[in-house]
Amino acid sequence: MSLRHNLRVVRAVAAVDIRLTLREPLFAIAGIIIPINFLLLFLLFAISGGQAPIAVVMKTHGPLAGQFVQAMNNSQSFIIHTASPADAEREIRAGTVVAVVTVPQDFDAALNAGRRVDIPVELNNLNVDFTNDIRRAVPLSITSFYAGAFPEQVVVRAVESDVQEHDTGYIPYLAVSIVVAGLLLAALLQGSVNAARDYELGTVKELALAPVSRLAIGLGKILGAAALTAASAILVLGVVILVIGVQPLHPLEVLGFGLLMIAAFLALGVLVGTLVRRRQQAIPLSIACVLPLFFLSGPFGPANWLGEVPGAIAAVSPLTYAIAAFEHAFHGFQTATPDLTVDTMVLAGFTLLTVALTALVFGRRGVGH
Amino acid sequence: MTETAIELTEVTKRFGSFTAIDKLSLRVERGEIFGLLGPNGSGKTTTINMISGLSRPTSGGVTVLGVDMLVDPQRIRRSLGTVPQENALYEELTAEANLRFHADLFDVPRKGIEKRITSLLELAQLDERRKSRVSTFSGGMKRRLALVRALLHEPELLYFDEPALGVDVQSRRALWDRILELKERGTTVLITTNYLEEANVLCDRLGIIDRGRLVALDSPSNLRRSFGDTVLEMRTQPVPAEDIVRKVRALPGVVSAVAADEWLKVTVEGGAAVTGKVVTAVVESTSLEEIQSREPSLDEVFQSLTGKELRE
Structure with missing residues (x-):
């Protein structure tokens, strides 16, 4: 089989798969909606887990009270708004704020006189995650306020030196995981659906009986699925960059690693579809297989912080390298893996291995009359 | 080539x-x-x-x-x-x-x-x-x-x-x-x-x-020929008894003889001479109401070889 014939087959298989996908909108939509749903899920998770909404009741407007509220603002733990006592009470009962912090009327006077000041904190202790955030952040704000307002009285202070060049906000940090999850699911679903379709419809015989290399068929399927995956990828990146406002530091890396990641997980999807041979089974199985791996690959922080076993799993997971590569592309830091060369090699190696496995599994011997 | x-x-x-x-x-x-x-x-x-x-x-x-x-x-x-x-x-x-x-x-x-x-x-x-x-x-x-x-x-x-x-x-x-x-x-x-x-x-x-x-x-x-050259289907009155079937089956040139309801189906090999002997044997034992003669079908060949009907 000549190279020309191989290329003809790759092009033809890809074109047919694209046409079929467009004519079966249900599966095409599922391939887009599921990644978008995960994007929203992560986004909500990031927003809800990032900063707690609190109401501040200012019973005084003295300069020290103002500095205290500013210190709370600077702690990056709260989304603050001021409210009257009645409104604040209504809000905490309604669950729209986690806590009500009241700055007492004698705040400035008491501090100037060197007297103790009690700051009432009414807490909706609905779950300990939110509760502990408030319990940690209010004393932290008091300390930082005190260090600012009375520096001569605070003699112990932390001297910070940063490993990374700049801070990264919680939402921008999670945005990388959002991108990876979106691309992962889009590629996996499209790949598996495209491959399973031929078995389900019986058209795999047309492929299996043709005098063509299995590799050419596999590559054609990957290329065909890539077209629709690209649509999902653009959507996910569009939301992250334009809506959430997380700008990549290295846009070309986003493009390059985006394509590499799509190729890697399309190949995995084609393998799953070839093994499962039913589209309705391929979709949940794809999700069920990769999501645990995704969560073990450090989407919310370095995976080895989770312990020895999760760390070991993360070390062999291609998703760890995908997340690391995207962290570099978006934020410029590289923590979980040695460097971009390693990330590239792992993802490319994984793609080739999966394509080879797909070619091996793809069905001449599993397809019968 | x-x-x-x-x-x-x-x-x-x-x-x-x-x-x-x-x-x-x-x-x-x-x-x-x-x-x-x-x-x-x-x-x-x-x-x-x-x-x-x-x-x-x-x-x-x-x-x-x-x-x-x-x-x-x-x-x-x-x-x-x-x-x-x-x-x-x-x-x-x-x-x-x-x-x-x-x-x-x-x-x-x-x-x-x-x-x-x-x-x-x-x-x-x-x-x-x-x-x-x-x-x-x-x-x-x-x-x-x-x-x-x-x-x-x-x-x-x-x-x-x-x-x-x-x-x-x-x-x-x-x-x-x-x-x-x-x-x-x-x-x-x-x-x-x-x-x-x-x-x-x-x-x-x-x-x-x-x-x-x-x-x-x-x-x-x-x-079809290997199965026999003629199939005789005979309707008798009363229905063909087992002893008639046995008698017919024992005749030289008879490949098979099967009774089903009031019909006796006999496959023979050897042409008119064998056919004549079969008819004589049946008439001696019972009243022959109707007789049909045809070539064996492929289905019969298939059934005799595999014990199953073709469209099972």
């Missing part, structure tokens, strides 16, 4: 401890229409899978068009056209798109492809529907399109799985004509079928497989 299209030599296929094909040897000559018959589970499909390279034999050799399937399966596939039972057409694509995709897979030269598609579609009377989605076609149209597709790369050997399946009577006849035309042009055709009429009309030779073994191999007429 070898005169043999397909040669199976001592082919065995096992799935675990189950032997699907047991030392099967078979030869299909070039230019003939060969029918493979067998009840469900007989090993017919496994045999076809090995011939088309979808499955490897556990032992033995499969040679197609002079090429060893294990050595160069791609070369064989280039010369093999297949019409699977379920057509394997992309139903959401048009007829033309299906054909163009097939042309790409089989590397049919782009130059002249348009003309070839048009002429094949015209022959199959599908030219007016070339831009229609296959999902809108009737069963017969799909079957014809699948045949057109199989012929697009001008195969030397065509495998047609159940040609008449899902096809109305009128379309069936047209399909058979197309298959016979292919034979005229020198194409070897291998069919599997459960329709006796189809096997009779189309096949030069038939191979009957049962439990993974070849139990008969000959032309349809020779197979």
Whole structure:
């Protein structure tokens, strides 16, 4: 089989798969909606887990009270708004704020006189995650306020030196995981659906009986699925960059690693579809297989912080390298893996291995009359 | 060029401890229409899978068009056209798109492809529907399109799985004509079928497989003759008793004698002399109300060889 014939087959298989996908909108939509749903899920998770909404009741407007509220603002733990006592009470009962912090009327006077000041904190202790955030952040704000307002009285202070060049906000940090999850699911679903379709419809015989290399068929399927995956990828990146406002530091890396990641997980999807041979089974199985791996690959922080076993799993997971590569592309830091060369090699190696496995599994011997 | 299209030599296929094909040897000559018959589970499909390279034999050799399937399966596939039972057409694509995709897979030269598609579609009377989605076609149209597709790369050997399946009577006849035309042009055709009429009309030779073994191999007429030359069906009054059946069965030249309701069915070999003796024996024992004489059917041959009816 000549190279020309191989290329003809790759092009033809890809074109047919694209046409079929467009004519079966249900599966095409599922391939887009599921990644978008995960994007929203992560986004909500990031927003809800990032900063707690609190109401501040200012019973005084003295300069020290103002500095205290500013210190709370600077702690990056709260989304603050001021409210009257009645409104604040209504809000905490309604669950729209986690806590009500009241700055007492004698705040400035008491501090100037060197007297103790009690700051009432009414807490909706609905779950300990939110509760502990408030319990940690209010004393932290008091300390930082005190260090600012009375520096001569605070003699112990932390001297910070940063490993990374700049801070990264919680939402921008999670945005990388959002991108990876979106691309992962889009590629996996499209790949598996495209491959399973031929078995389900019986058209795999047309492929299996043709005098063509299995590799050419596999590559054609990957290329065909890539077209629709690209649509999902653009959507996910569009939301992250334009809506959430997380700008990549290295846009070309986003493009390059985006394509590499799509190729890697399309190949995995084609393998799953070839093994499962039913589209309705391929979709949940794809999700069920990769999501645990995704969560073990450090989407919310370095995976080895989770312990020895999760760390070991993360070390062999291609998703760890995908997340690391995207962290570099978006934020410029590289923590979980040695460097971009390693990330590239792992993802490319994984793609080739999966394509080879797909070619091996793809069905001449599993397809019968 | 070898005169043999397909040669199976001592082919065995096992799935675990189950032997699907047991030392099967078979030869299909070039230019003939060969029918493979067998009840469900007989090993017919496994045999076809090995011939088309979808499955490897556990032992033995499969040679197609002079090429060893294990050595160069791609070369064989280039010369093999297949019409699977379920057509394997992309139903959401048009007829033309299906054909163009097939042309790409089989590397049919782009130059002249348009003309070839048009002429094949015209022959199959599908030219007016070339831009229609296959999902809108009737069963017969799909079957014809699948045949057109199989012929697009001008195969030397065509495998047609159940040609008449899902096809109305009128379309069936047209399909058979197309298959016979292919034979005229020198194409070897291998069919599997459960329709006796189809096997009779189309096949030069038939191979009957049962439990993974070849139990008969000959032309349809020779197979029928091997079963006996005449079937006598006699209605008696009262119904034929067991002793009459035994008496008839014991006569020389009687292949089989079976009583069913008020009919006694006797297959004989030896012409009028044997027939006369059978009738005499029946008349001596009971009242003969009606008698019919005909040639044995292929179904009877099949049933006697496999113990099953063809369409089971």
